[in-house]
Amino acid sequence: MISTKCTFAGLELDSPVILSASPISSNPQNIIRAQEFGAGAVILRSLFEEQITDGAYDEQSTHPEMADYIIQSKAMEYLNHIAECKKVSTLPIIASINCHSSNNWTDFAKSIEAAGANAIELNIMTLPEKKKGTEGNKVTTSSEIESELFDIAVGVKNAVDIPVVVKLSPYLTSVYDVAYRLSYLGMDGITLFNRFFTPEIDLETMEINAKMNYSTPGSIHHGLRWTSILFDEVNTDLSASTGIYTADDALKMILAGSTTVQLCSAIYTDGLKAISEINEGIHKWMIHHNYKRLEDFRGKLSVKNNEGSKFTRTQFIEHLGTHKN
Numbered sequence: 001m002i003s004t005k006c007t008f009a010g011l012e013l014d015s016p017v018i019l020s021a022s023p024i025s026s027n028p029q030n031i032i033r034a035q036e037f038g039a040g041a042v043i044l045r046s047l048f049e050e051q052i053t054d055g056a057y058d059e060q061s062t063h064p065e066m067a068d069y070i071i072q073s074k075a076m077e078y079l080n081h082i083a084e085c086k087k088v089s090t091l092p093i094i095a096s097i098n099c100h101s102s103n104n105w106t107d108f109a110k111s112i113e114a115a116g117a118n119a120i121e122l123n124i125m126t127l128p129e130k131k132k133g134t135e136g137n138k139v140t141t142s143s144e145i146e147s148e149l150f151d152i153a154v155g156v157k158n159a160v161d162i163p164v165v166v167k168l169s170p171y172l173t174s175v176y177d178v179a180y181r182l183s184y185l186g187m188d189g190i191t192l193f194n195r196f197f198t199p200e201i202d203l204e205t206m207e208i209n210a211k212m213n214y215s216t217p218g219s220i221h222h223g224l225r226w227t228s229i230l231f232d233e234v235n236t237d238l239s240a241s242t243g244i245y246t247a248d249d250a251l252k253m254i255l256a257g258s259t260t261v262q263l264c265s266a267i268y269t270d271g272l273k274a275i276s277e278i279n280e281g282i283h284k285w286m287i288h289h290n291y292k293r294l295e296d297f298r299g300k301l302s303v304k305n306n307e308g309s310k311f312t313r314t315q316f317i318e319h320l321g322t323h324k325n
């Protein structure tokens with residue numbers, strides 16, 4: 001009997017295929033359908049840090065007028081949405097917060113837990129910037145960005161009992177070090193990687209346009225490399241995000257060491273049925289290779305399990321001089 005069950009960040013999932021954070025999960029009907037198509041869990045679209053702080057969230061507030069303000073706020077809407085999703089589905093519901101600082105909001109995670117979320121994913125991203133009020137070219141340094149990232153993660157982890165997953169930017173100088181330290185700080189999972197909104201330049205109108213551009217099939221390789229390097233090196237579960245469209249993509253990620261795989265662009269492009277197609281493909285491949293459980297092959301192609309793995313190579317050296325026109 002083949003099983004695609006897995007334990008991710010302490011959550012028991014029937015499938016490793018997760019609906020990634022996006023507005024798709026804003027509609028409870030999509031969560032019901034994701035469950036019908038065999039998703040293992042759903043990550044809700046992110047609530048932004050600013051929506052918590054602009055909503056004047058303050059647990060200690062002694063101003064009664066604040067209560068009305070909070071009730072009207074996006075933060076309150078988000079809590080209601082979590083509760084509604086929990087009503088319509090038995091899937092684990094992972095709330096998501098998009099944040100860049102640990103200022104005055106991390107205790108809000110308690111309200112997310114109280115609303116019924118089974119876990120929290122933190123989408124942490126800071127674009128380095130010139131610091132206001134400083135002389136010369138004082139810009140945010142990588143160590144300041146990382147130290148803020150750890151403060152956020154620890155602030156939220158200390159506030160709640162549910163699992164905390166950190167979704168990383170692909171643009172860190174040392175993914176290895178950041179992942180290692182997050183695991184040391186007790187994070188329950190790491191998502192590799194977030195993909196950012198990418199503005200484009202329209203050459204006709206000479207304007208910057210904000211068209212939605214999804215990831216393309218085949219863009220799994222940065223995540224594949226880091227999953228394979230981090231598997232069994234960090235003491236936390238890995239979840240793959242970016243470019244997963246097919247069962248083959250998902251299987252490659254699991255072979256590299258992912259516990260779960262997240263779908264976003266594939267759902268926008270192919271619909272929620274992509275979830276069941278990937279589940280079926282994983283199942284067929286497991287029959288073909290005579291595997292009964294995901295853990296029988298998870299990490300088989302990680303760097304840990306393959307001395308001299310090509311995943312640690314960054315240069316094209318062997319291919320130099322071999323190209324013929």
Ligand SMILES: Cc1cc2nc3c(=O)[nH]c(=O)nc-3n(C[C@H](O)[C@H](O)[C@H](O)COP(=O)(O)O)c2cc1C
Nearest residue numbers: 020021022045046123195215241242243263264265
């Ligand atoms: C339209 C859209 C909305 C997204 N919204 C969120 C979000 O609210 N929170 C978040 O953490 N990631 C968000 N993402 C990023 C996705 O969750 C995912 O990490 C990224 O798109 C890479 O995966 P993919 O290649 O499957 O799209 C969004 C992506 C898209 C395309």
